[in-house]
Amino acid sequence: MAQARIDPKIRRQVLTIQVLTPVVLIILWEFIARSGLLYEGVVPTTLEVVRAFWSEISSPALYHHYGITLMELFGGFIVATITGVVVGIALGSRPFASRVADPFLSSLATTPKIIFLPVVMLMFGIGPESKVALGALAGFFPIALSTMAGTLGVRPVLVNVGKVLNLSRWQMLTKIYLPSLVGPIIRGMRLGLGVTVIAILLGEIKLSNAGLGFLAIEYYNSFHIANMYSILIIIFLTALIINAAMSYISQRFDRS
């Protein structure tokens, strides 16, 4: 369906607001940084942040930490996706089981996952393994809940056709359930990836010896505030790119 065309004048005005907003925010930041309202160094000038950003992206140490965070992220996300999809389909294809599991899944889904960090640390230590486990735990719930809801919503006529044709469990999964679940799984993965990123970085911030979160909190502890801001910028840019990639995948494959 064609979208309603926007008046070019309105489009220009919207663009002006969107350009002016960050400009105003930067001016405000610069004013606070130079005003002396806060302790010196707490809010560095934008120039200092840009310099720190440049020094960070020129440093090989950043890429070492970046690599560790990305490895933890993909490890955690892959585990979350596989377990989330399997559990989601297993529960969703049995309505009674899904109603039994729903209170557990819903309450655990809304619990801050970072509080499980001590548990995964006791199991896996303070290295990347515990961050992978925490990321997997965080990502599991949105993926499992979305897949479960999707499985419950599979048209009964399709399931009945499968039964009439005497399809095996594997055939039911691959021919009936999975093709109907592309949308819910991708939506769950998109939500899951977001919370996996957060859990891994928070885990690194709390107790770790490598990764972007560790680097940010190290700069905070040594009062290299401009460097800390530049790491936060790198983290947000990464999150932005990951979100854009998931949006693209979602638009490309989710036809529901």
Added chain:
Amino acid sequence: MSMTPAEHRSKAFLAFIWSPTTAALLVLLLLGLALEGLLASGLADRSIVAAPSEMLQSLGRLFARDELGISFLITLAQALSATLMAMLIGLPFGYALFRYELLGRAYRGWLAAMFAAPLVLLYPLFLVVIGRNYGTTITMGVMTGMIPIALYTCEALHKVSPTLLKVGAAFNLTVKQRFRLIQVPAAVPDTFTGIRLGLIYALVNIIGIEFLIDFGGLGRVVSTMFFRYDIPGMYAAIFFIILISLLFLTILKRVERWLRPV
């Protein structure tokens, strides 16, 4: 054929026995017993996992000696004040996004992107500017809670049925009267969804930051127990937070259902 009261009672009892709630409790009980068995047989390590019986005993100890009740009230007070402030900002902002087309077009997409962004990772920034105090935890709660409130308020006002507005116009209602008598009541259910999400986001982030900076209420208790290496106490605190999450979720969903009579 009509059933006798005794048959009614036995049918209701059977329905309760086979209900998902009973099955869920049974599953929980079985998992607890299995864990006790694994720990007793030495197949699971007590330095990693606490026995459910020890955990429940520790829960009483946490209330008596480690002020778990007060910690809960501290976290609750922070979450409620953060949500209140988020509402004070989010509701008018959501209305402005609806009322002024330019603002809506310029900022709605940004807000949606911020909703998906890991805003909680900005806490070191507030730690630097505000310090290690309730100001930081509440500010993080406000920031994360405000976005769904503004977005859902705007959506709710957009979704008000045009028929209702035409009825208002037919009754010669002024713009203010239409807003007060039609748009606000019609937008309440969807706006509440935003407030529910805002409160949950605020609570989750506040507990998370408390844990990270060892300060405040429930999150601090988990962190303290971990650093004391009090394993049953740590599991008891985590279990209590899960119970609180479940309680919040149940209450808020009931209120939402009550506001949205079908």
